[in-house]
Amino acid sequence: MSTDETGQGGTRAGAPAGSAGTQGASGRNLIQLITPEGERISHPEFDPWVKDIGDEQLCSLYEDLTAVRRIDVEATALQRQGELGLWPPLLGQEAAQVGSARSLRQDDFIFSSYRENGVAYCRGVDLTDILRVWRGNGSSGWDPYSVNMATPQIIIGAQTLHATGYAMGIQNDGADSVAVTYFGDGATSEGDVNEAMVFAASFQVPLVFFCSNNHWAISEPVRLQSHVQLADRAAGFGIPSLRVDGNDVLAVMAATRLAVDRARHGGGPTFIEAVTYRMGPHTTADDPTRYRDANELEDWAAKDPIDRVKALLDRKGLLTGQFQQHVKDKADAVARELRAGCIAMPEPEPLDVFKNVYSAPNSWLDRQQDHYARYLASFGDPAGATSQEGAR
Amino acid sequence: MTRMTFARAINSGLRKSLENDPKVILMGEDIGVLGGVFRVTDGLQKDFGTHRVVDTPLAESAIIGTAVGLAYRGYRPVVEIQFDGFIYPAFDQIVSQVAKMHYRTQGAVKMPITIRVPFGGGIGSPEHHSESPEAYFTHTSGLRVVTVSNPQDAYTVIQQAILSDDPVLYFEPKRRYHDKGDVDETIDVRTALPMGAARVLTEGTDVTLVAYGPLVRTARDAATAAADEGISIEVIDLRSLAPVDYATVEASVRKTGRLVVTHEAGQSGGLGAEVAASITERCFYHLEAAPVRVTGFDVPYPYSKVEMHHLPSLDRILDGVDRALGRPNSLSGLEG
Numbered sequence: 026m027s028t029d030e031t032g033q034g035g036t037r038a039g040a041p042a043g044s045a046g047t048q049g050a051s052g053r054n055l056i057q058l059i060t061p062e063g064e065r066i067s068h069p070e071f072d073p074w075v076k077d078i079g080d081e082q083l084c085s086l087y088e089d090l091t092a093v094r095r096i097d098v099e100a101t102a103l104q105r106q107g108e109l110g111l112w113p114p115l116l117g118q119e120a121a122q123v124g125s126a127r128s129l130r131q132d133d134f135i136f137s138s139y140r141e142n143g144v145a146y147c148r149g150v151d152l153t154d155i156l157r158v159w160r161g162n163g164s165s166g167w168d169p170y171s172v173n174m175a176t177p178q179i180i181i182g183a184q185t186l187h188a189t190g191y192a193m194g195i196q197n198d199g200a201d202s203v204a205v206t207y208f209g210d211g212a213t214s215e216g217d218v219n220e221a222m223v224f225a226a227s228f229q230v231p232l233v234f235f236c237s238n239n240h241w242a243i244s245e246p247v248r249l250q251s252h253v254q255l256a257d258r259a260a261g262f263g264i265p266s267l268r269v270d271g272n273d274v275l276a277v278m279a280a281t282r283l284a285v286d287r288a289r290h291g292g293g294p295t296f297i298e299a300v301t302y303r304m305g306p307h308t309t310a311d312d313p314t315r316y317r318d319a320n321e322l323e324d325w326a327a328k329d330p331i332d333r334v335k336a337l338l339d340r341k342g343l344l345t346g347q348f349q350q351h352v353k354d355k356a357d358a359v360a361r362e363l364r365a366g367c368i369a370m371p372e373p374e375p376l377d378v379f380k381n382v383y384s385a386p387n388s389w390l391d392r393q394q395d396h397y398a399r400y401l402a403s404f405g406d407p408a409g410a411t412s413q414e415g416a417r
Numbered sequence: 418m419t420r421m422t423f424a425r426a427i428n429s430g431l432r433k434s435l436e437n438d439p440k441v442i443l444m445g446e447d448i449g450v451l452g453g454v455f456r457v458t459d460g461l462q463k464d465f466g467t468h469r470v471v472d473t474p475l476a477e478s479a480i481i482g483t484a485v486g487l488a489y490r491g492y493r494p495v496v497e498i499q500f501d502g503f504i505y506p507a508f509d510q511i512v513s514q515v516a517k518m519h520y521r522t523q524g525a526v527k528m529p530i531t532i533r534v535p536f537g538g539g540i541g542s543p544e545h546h547s548e549s550p551e552a553y554f555t556h557t558s559g560l561r562v563v564t565v566s567n568p569q570d571a572y573t574v575i576q577q578a579i580l581s582d583d584p585v586l587y588f589e590p591k592r593r594y595h596d597k598g599d600v601d602e603t604i605d606v607r608t609a610l611p612m613g614a615a616r617v618l619t620e621g622t623d624v625t626l627v628a629y630g631p632l633v634r635t636a637r638d639a640a641t642a643a644a645d646e647g648i649s650i651e652v653i654d655l656r657s658l659a660p661v662d663y664a665t666v667e668a669s670v671r672k673t674g675r676l677v678v679t680h681e682a683g684q685s686g687g688l689g690a691e692v693a694a695s696i697t698e699r700c701f702y703h704l705e706a707a708p709v710r711v712t713g714f715d716v717p718y719p720y721s722k723v724e725m726h727h728l729p730s731l732d733r734i735l736d737g738v739d740r741a742l743g744r745p746n747s748l749s750g751l752e753g
């Protein structure tokens with residue numbers, strides 16, 4: 026059995042650049058159910074959490090993982106072609122996102138960061154809606170209540186507090202749903218995340234903190250954020266934690282199901298550290314060759330979250346030509362729909378700038394809008410008024 | 418003279434400050450190995466080491482709060498807030514601690530902290546990456562707030578900010594980072610135009626146009642375009658937003674009798690309101706018309722496909738000039 030030993034006895038700040046390094050160790054092993062070679066290994070504590078995942082569900086997980094990767098690759102291409110302003114790739118983090126998202130009920134509520142587009146896909150967010158913000162066509166992509174997922178947060182860590190408050194609401198209401206919040210390793214340094222943990226523990230709210238430790242916060246390695254394994258931090262807040270192989274979709278499912286179950290039954294918050302890796306740049310505007318070692322990338326490529334499920338399916342004899350064709354067709358269809366939806370997005374109207382600032386009329390803004398409308402009208406052709414260079 | 422980009426000019430100014438004073442220390446997210454997301458600190462960690470150029474954990478309140486402690490200890494921290502919209506987690510440390518420490522300790526403790534903030538829009542970014550939060554800080558006593566509009570000033574003023582014993586917010590117009598200009602790196606920053614002074618950029622007689630940061634270039638272009646129509650605009654680069662060099666603006670308005678102020682930030686409670694009110698107080702009998710503001714709207718910074726509607730453009734500024742001059746304009750026929 027090959028256990029990912031990431032997190033064992035690394036150096037902290039001051040170690041040479043170019044390697045994500047690891048935090049000082051408590052030596053906790055990662056929860057793992059599928060090895061990078063695709064071997065299903067048994068784990069007495071966590072096997073029961075996924076005992077219902079048979080061949081069919083495994084195939085369906087593989088299908089989602091593949092579709093999510095395809096969305097990411099297609100969106101990256103769309104950005105390179107000038108159709109999107111920016112895109113934050115999730116390449117390499119598919120298992121952490123799919124495994125956790127598929128462990129939730131539709132009435133559970135998610136507060137995520139900008140990178141959880143695979144989670145959004147699993148929630149059923151319309152593909153075009155996933156791209157809307159990145160194309161610059163709207164302030165948000167979807168109505169949070171339509172899929173029970175808040176629109177992605179850019180301010181690092183802010184969403185963890187929102188999730189805590191939502192969970193307080195669930196608790197007050199006596200409901201049995203849970204809140205889940207996603208954030209990165211860098212986010213754990215922010216005050217907001219620490220304050221969220223204080224509140225969540227104090228009130229024992231039904232909440233799962235899902236930390237995707239992808240080893241990098243833009244150029245900063247995880248060892249700069251924390252001297253201990255991230256999962257170990259939770260103990261200081263009185264929150265139990267799990268440290269799971271984030272590239273193992275089954276293990277992520279098992280851990281998330283345990284945490285969700287605990288929250289649902291009054292057990293309070295759980296912190297999950299999903300140890301994974303950001304294979305791509307931070308965003309399409311980033312150049313990771315400036316700060317990270319190519320060898321590190323290679324090491325992680327060998328732990329690819331999709332390859333290992335594929336290998337497992339192969340071992341089980343499930344990787345038939347017909348199934349592979351089906352998965353490919355699905356991914357192709359998703360990519361086609363994504364691209365077509367992106368390009369067909371209607372251009373916003375100039376006066377949309379003034380929409381939804383307040384829920385009721387506001388005299389200041391009405392005046393500004395009226396004046397701007399008159400200004401646009403003074404050109405006859407509204408487009409003429411919009412260039413920075415000037416038209417007259 | 419060396420021709421260089423705006424970003425390079427700031428880099429060069431930071432380098433000079435690091436060389437001149439061992440107490441200068443740079444801190445921020447991604448400023449070391451990466452050289453900052455805009456590469457403004459490129460190469461500095463390599464040359465000055467990880468103790469002088471510090472990649473910090475991802476925590477803005479901590480970045481400013483620890484700078485306070487370093488200043489207590491005699492250091493001159495220069496911190497980078499990665500983007501305008503990420504300054505708010507540090508807001509409390511800035512307005513409650515950095516701004517008030519000198520006053521609170523009756524002058525015993527100095528806070529020579531420089532806070533570098535790439536600000537403003539026009540680069541097609543997602544939300545929180547294009548804001549103009551300067552008014553929050555100009556409203557806070559104890560802070561100096563400056564911004565620059567050309568590479569030479571970028572180079573000079575960053576050094577003046579670091580030399581200042583007061584805390585300085587140094588706003589960098591990010592959409593101008595790649596603009597090139599001549600920079601005299603041999604300039605004596607102690608005798609150069611002080612960072613607190615405004616500068617008359619182009620002289621004119623019909624109307625005074627006050628701009629700062631990213632809009633200075635737009636304002637100058639507007640003046641050039643207006644000249645073709647026989648309108649003479651005096652453009653003032655405000656440079657210091659707190660305190661404002663009213664003497665320079667006042668002298669200009671006494672000459673032209675008309676004032677237009679432009680900024681990207683929303684109008685209400687913005688710096689334009691402050692300048693308009695102060696000039697009205699000081700020059701009421703010299704004004705031929707009410708001061709005009711051409712600003713962003715009172716809306717959260719809009720998504721990129723419509724941001725050009727929010728940002729004052731050359732034409733919108735000229736329309737404001739027409740209003741000040743009583744020429745036909747988009748609001749002709751309206752009461753006020």
Ligand SMILES: Cc1ncc(C[n+]2csc(CCOP(=O)(O)OP(=O)(O)O)c2C)c(N)n1
Nearest residue numbers: 140179180181209210211212241242243503
């Ligand atoms: C409050 C705040 N500060 C800085 C940033 C700029 N920024 C965007 S993403 C990022 C790194 C985040 O790293 P991590 O939390 O590990 O998440 P990841 O991007 O790796 O998923 C930074 C510094 C921000 N968005 N918000």
